[in-house]
Amino acid sequence: MIGLEHPEVANWFEPAGNGAWRCKQTGFTIKGPMLNFYRSFGGNGLYGLTYLGLPVTEEGLPALAGAPLIGVGVTVQKFERATVACDPQHILDNPPGSGPVYLLHATFKYPL
Numbered sequence: 001m002i003g004l005e006h007p008e009v010a011n012w013f014e015p016a017g018n019g020a021w022r023c024k025q026t027g028f029t030i031k032g033p034m035l036n037f038y039r040s041f042g043g044n045g046l047y048g049l050t051y052l053g054l055p056v057t058e059e060g061l062p063a064l065a066g067a068p069l070i071g072v073g074v075t076v077q078k079f080e081r082a083t084v085a086c087d088p089q090h091i092l093d094n095p096p097g098s099g100p101v102y103l104l105h106a107t108f109k110y111p112l
Contacts, residue, residue, distance in 0.1 A: 001047070016031070026054050029055070030059070032086070033100055034084060052082045055078070058077065060075060076104065082104075
């Protein structure tokens with residue numbers, strides 16, 4: 001798991017309070033389970049920074065059929081190279097072996 005003490009990560013992120021990271025370039029934050037996933041995803045290199053890139057949205061509610069999924073405990077966040085879901089009940093998808101946070105299908109579209 002990588003952290004802000006790593007000089008390359010510290011070039012891109014700063015503490016944002018409550019354990020969250022704020023991207024110095026985009027201004028978006030990564031927090032909670034999404035941040036835990038980001039800090040360990042990929043298993044090598046700079047983890048999420050290498051494989052997902054920088055956040056390009058805040059974490060928010062996805063919408064299906066034009067209606068936001070309010071009250072179901074699902075959030076999504078877009079990064080430069082992937083869209084990630086925090087979906088503990090696997091409402092959107094159920095990738096084999098995944099935990100509560102996983103990558104969405106490349107074709108999944110949602111407004112934030």
